[in-house]
Amino acid sequence: MLHEEICRGEAQVGNGGSAHHQNGAHKRPRLEDVAARVGLSTASVSLVLRGVPGPSERTRQRVLKAAADLGYQVDRTASTLASRRSRLLGVMVDIHRPFHAELVEHLHTAAEEVGYDLVLSTQTRTRDEHTAVETLLAFRSEALILLGPTAPADTLATLDNKAPVIAVGRRISDAALDVVRTADDDGVGQLVDHLVGLGHREIVYVDGGKGVIATDRRRGYRTAMRRHGLDDHIRILHGDHTEAAGERAARKLLEGDSLPTAVLTYNDPSAIGVLAALARAGVSVPGEVSVAGYDDDALSRLSCFNLTTVSQNAEEQARHAVTAAVERLDQDRTEPREVVLAPRLVVRGTTAAPA
Template sequence: MCDYADPVPEDRRPTLSDVAAEAGVSKSLVSLVMRAEPGASPSTRRRVLEAADRLGYHPDSRARLLRSGHSRLLGVVFGIQHTFHADLVTDLYTAARETGYELALSAVTPDRDEKEAITGLLQDRCEALILIAPQSTTAELARLTTRLPVVVMARGVRGVDVVRNADADGLHLAVDHLTGLGHRRIAHIDGGRAPGAADRRRGYRSAMQRHGLPLETRIVPGGLTEEDGAAAARILLDEGLPTAVAAFNDRCAIGVLDVLTRARAELSVIGYDDDRLARLSHINLTTIAQDTAAMSRLAVARAVERAEHSPAGRRELVVPPRLVIRGTTGPASASPVSAAARRR
């Protein structure tokens, strides 16, 4: 029967010394086993690992890295209210795992601004930051790069490493799809001052021009949320419906769909991002997909290159979008009609 050391108090985290006492070996031998280095016999290694398991001991790899001068942490700032940001974070974890780095997340919330989110990561001694669609000014981002490497995602910024989607091309795809279905009166609900909004407006205008529809160009104030989309849809109902709408993002498009469904108005709606909400079966939103996996791999690779002082290529990396056709777009009618009017 084994004699175990005195149990570790529940309010204290087990240490190397506790494992050494439990296994009946030296602390230095436990350290060798935990680092998976040679020097311990198979039986001793097994005894140490069993002791660690009984005590619930887990090596603090982060503390060891910090002592070495490297945290191998990539800080990520994201908006907690944005579904698309959550999709990017999911793929960033996958990309980071392949490099041996870990992520430290810091969220922007209604009562926690971006500056506070960044400050928290600086205190964690991250080796580089990945900022998803940041609201900070170009000057603020430039100052931040003097402290550590910064990679910006989903926004074009001069003088900083950027990984973004080709936003203007996305609206080209949207307008091409809608005109191919026979639509001419196509409105764009824009994203205001949100990252990418200006490029999407530009893409919409140029696509309408290319299809010979400059007089049908119509930009309606919108935003990033379902509430913004709903407000824009009410404007369309009051001022006259087009036959199709290209919304700034999927959340905005979902707000449009909600108001139009309640009003029994039928028109084609296309979103942007292909976030998890767009893929829900009861929404089934036609959308422009951003390649979050490719963008995340590029962002992590660039952050690691900068953190390790490796040679890096051009500052801005642009990933092409693609069209995903689902159930919210279809052939144009002579004019938008309500389901109720069609039944009469």
């Protein structure tokens, strides 16, 4: 029972404290102590405690229980210095992007399966991409997995000389780098196809601002509209990746003489901003206006939003990114590789035929 273990732990701490005062020393459990407890070699025990694949599940449970009973804690600093390998993958993440959080969760799983761990460094409104990357290098990250990097291609190429760089989510055509992304222009095209198939013609796009990813999605909108002969209906509103941008765009539409029948946005948070502004104005979705986002992040799946969107398959992107890093680090691959995954339309309750 958990409460019994806690009681035992408190008793041991108390006894240890008196022993410390009486004997002048408190012995810290070592790796050898854990190995002796389970009757295995220190090498086998080390594999389990580092999460490296190989030992059976039964062995793993025995080792973890013995380590817990003895109060053994892995000295990561010592083991890192001893091996001269940190086995750490540095991940740069923008904390304002829900899709990045999903990627990180899947990156953790994929990294642990191959005996690596992650170090996270965040971009915020006051902490730029350069600072985030320098922090990852300071923590001896062996490879860098950068989520939606915005730095110029030549800057990323220079960084790749310090540690292998895997750019996730962004097309990089003018530098020899590893890239894992989805075909963003095709994803937005699928949304336009879906809406046109429902009968929409007045389809407005809320842009994502600067950057390669925003450029690709904007191009996807233009191309798809032209493919359907809707050149005269192309309309792009200024925006970015935030809910606030979606709200501003929706207010601009509400101030006009008439509303479009459909609104596409750069990403899901922006679409949620559009939904919020329309709801406050008493405009029904999808009755009067259909709305669609991009990314299929966790918020889009909530029943209160039930947002039509495009899935980038975060789990598959994460696995390809970790595989690319491991190939560079452990298999001496030097040729850059680009993995382009097919996006997938996810139809939910915010799109319907126009009234």
